[in-house]
Amino acid sequence: MHKLKMAVLFGGCSEEHDVSIRSAQEIARNLDPDKFDPLYIGITKTGEWKLCDYPEANWESGNCLPAILSPDRKVHGVLVLEQGKYKSIRLDIVFPVLHGKMGEDGAIQGLLELSGIPYAGCDIQSSALCMDKSLTYVIVRNAGIATPDFLAFNKGDMPDAAPFVYPVFVKPARSGSSFGVRKVCHMDELPEAIESAGQYDTKILIEQMISGSEVGCALLGTGNDLFVGEVDQIRLSHGFFRIHQEKNPENGSENSTIKVPADLSDQDKKRVQETAKQVYRALGCSGLARVDMFLQEDGQVVLNEVNTMPGCTSYSRYPRMMAAAGLTLADVIERVVALAMEG
Numbered sequence: 001m002h003k004l005k006m007a008v009l010f011g012g013c014s015e016e017h018d019v020s021i022r023s024a025q026e027i028a029r030n031l032d033p034d035k036f037d038p039l040y041i042g043i044t045k046t047g048e049w050k051l052c053d054y055p056e057a058n059w060e061s062g063n064c065l066p067a068i069l070s071p072d073r074k075v076h077g078v079l080v081l082e083q084g085k086y087k088s089i090r091l092d093i094v095f096p097v098l099h100g101k102m103g104e105d106g107a108i109q110g111l112l113e114l115s116g117i118p119y120a121g122c123d124i125q126s127s128a129l130c131m132d133k134s135l136t137y138v139i140v141r142n143a144g145i146a147t148p149d150f151l152a153f154n155k156g157d158m159p160d161a162a163p164f165v166y167p168v169f170v171k172p173a174r175s176g177s178s179f180g181v182r183k184v185c186h187m188d189e190l191p192e193a194i195e196s197a198g199q200y201d202t203k204i205l206i207e208q209m210i211s212g213s214e215v216g217c218a219l220l221g222t223g224n225d226l227f228v229g230e231v232d233q234i235r236l237s238h239g240f241f242r243i244h245q246e247k248n249p250e251n252g253s254e255n256s257t258i259k260v261p262a263d264l265s266d267q268d269k270k271r272v273q274e275t276a277k278q279v280y281r282a283l284g285c286s287g288l289a290r291v292d293m294f295l296q297e298d299g300q301v302v303l304n305e306v307n308t309m310p311g312c313t314s315y316s317r318y319p320r321m322m323a324a325a326g327l328t329l330a331d332v333i334e335r336v337v338a339l340a341m342e343g
Contacts, residue, residue: 004035004341005037005039005077005090005091005093006036006093006094007039007069007078007091007093008024008027008039010023010024010042010098011024011045012043012100012102012103013102014100014102014176015100015101015177015179016099016176018057019099019313020103021042021055021059022311022314023097023311023313023316024040024055025055025056025313026312026313027097027312027329027333028040028054030328030333031330039091040052040053040054040059041067041069041078042055049069050067051064051065051067051080065080066080067080068080069094069112069115069117071114071115073114075088076091076115076116076117077091091117093119093341094117095120095336096112096309097312098309099177100175100177101174103309104122105131106128106131109123109124109127118341120340121286121309121336122288122309123284123286125284126283126308129284130306131174132173132174132203133150133171133173133207134203134205136303137303140283140303142282143279143282145301145303146302147303148207148209149163149207150208152203153203153204154203155201155202158194164206164208166184166186167184167185168207168208169183170182170193170196170197171197171204171205172201172203172204173201173203175201176307179200180198180201190206210304213294213295214236214304215264215272215295216293216317217275217276217321218288218317218318218322218325219276219277219280219288220287220288220332220336221287222287226280227325227335230260230325231262231272232262232321233258233262233264234257235258236256258320264295268295272293272295275291276291276293279291285308287340288310288318290317290318292304292307
């Protein structure tokens with residue numbers, strides 16, 4: 001049986017570098033050795049690419065070799081520098097386990113498109129749309145799906161926030177895992193919150209807070225052929241969901257618990273799942289994504305955000321929702337790879 005030569009990319013230049021490493025570890029643990037021949041390529045925080053043995057937390061201190069993903073379609077793989085000479089390794093597929101900027105924004109997808117190598121996950125356009133929350137909201141609203149009221153502006157500007165009813169959220173338009181997000185309860189807190197968000201992006205959002213249950217839905221597939229995971233539900237004791245910024249997320253969150261399946265009626269679960277599918281299709285997603293939403297008391301579902309390469313750590317929501325619906329992470333990997341190979 002032919003094994004697929006698959007490069008697992010991890011790390012990256014974004015603030016989600018460490019989360020990516022944890023996700024890659026889980027991907028590595030769940031690869032079927034009879035079906036995959038993996039290469040692990042780590043990207044440092046400064047953007048160096050290195051072929052390594054395994055995505056350990058301290059992978060950079062191990063046995064690493066400089067590696068370059070070639071945009072040349074004839075190479076169809078990576079160039080590895082060893083003893084002063086480059087050797088090429090042909091790849092069947094790339095799994096970019098990269099979160100945030102340079103991972104979910106279309107950048108790595110563009111390089112992979114140039115290379116001609118199939119890759120897991122969303123394409124350039126859907127990745128870019130989902131990474132920018134303001135663009136996501138515009139597209140989704142045009143599809144008839146509710147979103148928070150928002151105002152987008154450039155770093156350095158001080159917008160008129162009068163139309164909003166406090167509290168609001170101030171957040172980077174193109175960031176993830178709640179980095180740079182602040183809940184603002186009074187107008188005089190805005191400047192500090194805007195400054196914080198500006199550390200992560202040059203485009204900033206002020207977003208009306210939405211009341212309701214915070215729910216999520218995991219999706220896998222393309223077009224009308226979608227597998228939908230169980231709906232999950234986040235319960236907060238205070239603040240907002242920010243597990244990836246906590247010191248020991250593997251041991252649980254400081255301010256939240258996640259219930260899978262969600263404690264909702266069958267009717268509400270179906271409403272959430274159907275909305276997630278509409279969002280996924282409207283944005284042109286393929287492969288996999290996690291759609292985060294709010295379920296309000298009147299039954300309306302409001303979009304929060306879309307993650308085109310959701311976390312796959314031991315504590316992440318996506319694999320837990322899929323597992324509750326009967327798919328292991330190994331199953332998810334194989335299905336996502338199969339979709340990518342089909343083109």
